[in-house]
Amino acid sequence: MTDATRPRTPGEPPLLELLRVSKQYPGVLALDGMNFNLRPGEVHVLFGENGAGKSTMISIISGAVQPTSGDLLMRGEPMRFASVHEARSRGVTTVFQEFSVVPSMTVEENLFLGSETRRGGFLAKRKMREEAHAILARLGFDLNPKAIVARLTRAEQQMVEIARAFRSELSVLILDEPTASLTDREADRLFALVDQVKAQGVGVIYITHRMREIERLADRITVLRDGKFITTVDASDVTQDELVRLMTGRVVGGIFPDIKANPGRTVLSIRGLTTASGSVKGADIDIRAGELVGLAGLVGSGKSEIMRAAFGLERAISGTVTLEGKDVTNQSPRRLLRAGFSYMPPDRRVEGLAMMRSCTENMTFASLDIKPIARGIFINRVKEDAEARRLADKLELHPRRPDRAVQAFSGGNQQKVLLARSLTRPISLYVFDEPTVGVDVGTRAAIYRFIGGLCEAGAAVVVISSDLPEILNLAHRAYVFYDGRVQDELPKARISEASILPLFFGKHAA
Ligand SMILES: Nc1ncnc2c1ncn2[C@@H]1O[C@H](COP(=O)(O)OP(=O)(O)OP(=O)(O)O)[C@@H](O)[C@H]1O
Ligand SMILES: [Mg+2]
Known part of the structure; x- marks a missing residue:
């Protein structure tokens, strides 16, 4: 076996090297004596659970954050960038997670x-x-x-971010979960470009939680756990199961739970819906209690927009939205939430979370008007804190400090805060748009179990996803969108990659 931790040729300095690098935040040692080296012309994947320190590490390399201790070398020379701008001028360019x-x-x-x-x-x-x-x-x-x-x-903004990185003169390219909201087709284009820059000798640091991407791109993989260096391995020497075990320190079972379908009454019914922006054109869908319905399609196909319109975030100019038998077309999100409709947006920054507020405030925000948290017009802080602690436990928030501001949490943990919000009041319809963007494999399994539990408890559940395995493995029924319309509706037995993919491009099922 090759020693993957060493630079390839003895004497040739690595493009980039980190020696015993640490980063101390108030109360959190985010990076703890990290070691790392990058070769020219390789894709080096960073792999680790939510909060392991991956983003912290690349923030240090890219000049966004200064390390507390340790050494950084570029081509054998000590290096320290005072700013992202300075790093960029030296050929180190980063596509950040946020x-x-x-x-x-x-x-x-x-x-x-x-x-x-x-x-x-x-x-x-x-x-x-x-x-x-x-x-x-x-x-x-x-x-x-x-x-x-x-x-x-969000996906389009991500494209801008990526395009900007490819515009500059590169020697090190850092990508932090770049495909989080891209579709497969867009991601494939990105991978081809990564291949191109790699062939030119650029070193690429790539952060992802997706196995498919590791398989497609990685030359070497460095695993982090709790801010510490665990190992660096050649991608060809390691299996997926081994990687997950290295990452978590334990064996993780199947990611997708078997969710039982028990379809009952129709909870949501959409007829002939057309939005003012034209993003949805005359779409019909029905969602029943006790079933999990997947909405698939490319960015801009209407799969997200139809639920944004149903939840009052986009205006409908014709058609109807019926919730529990009542016409709720163009009602406000606030009233819909009170009527038992919970919508989790894909962009946690813009529509989701108040980043400077605490997790507690963010989680209980949806239920401030109902008991036990409301006490007349006052908020019962004790109950609010207890509720936040319960939710933090249930979703394994890490660190378990709901009193802290959301912005001090890692990307995957911010996602958990957003999910927790939907648990604070009685809900009959849950809509999750891209629920597992940026979460690690273990958390992903926890989120699926959580969503499955809601469905089995009798709620109507919609999962909107550009991650095809999610639709294939979770949905009891799927609608595929194309150009603002429902291209096809597939029962469980017909949900497969071969039948869905042609629909993405406006063709008919194979
Ligand atoms: N500005 C900050 N203030 C305090 N703690 C922080 C700050 N930024 C990050 N942390 C903490 O540092 C640790 C590492 O976070 P980091 O964002 O590097 O994780 P990550 O590996 O990128 O996770 P993810 O996969 O969820 O993106 C976490 O415990 C996080 O809460
Ligand atoms: Mg991160």
């Missing part, structure tokens, strides 16, 4: 941010536009360079 695009600017302005193409002292707008078109075309991202970023979906 985006750094500027919402008020256009796509092209974001692409050239900090390095505007100048000619004779003013911006060469035309050249910028041409280059923006060229990059987006190379990536196969269908984005209008003139669009304002704030108006884009």
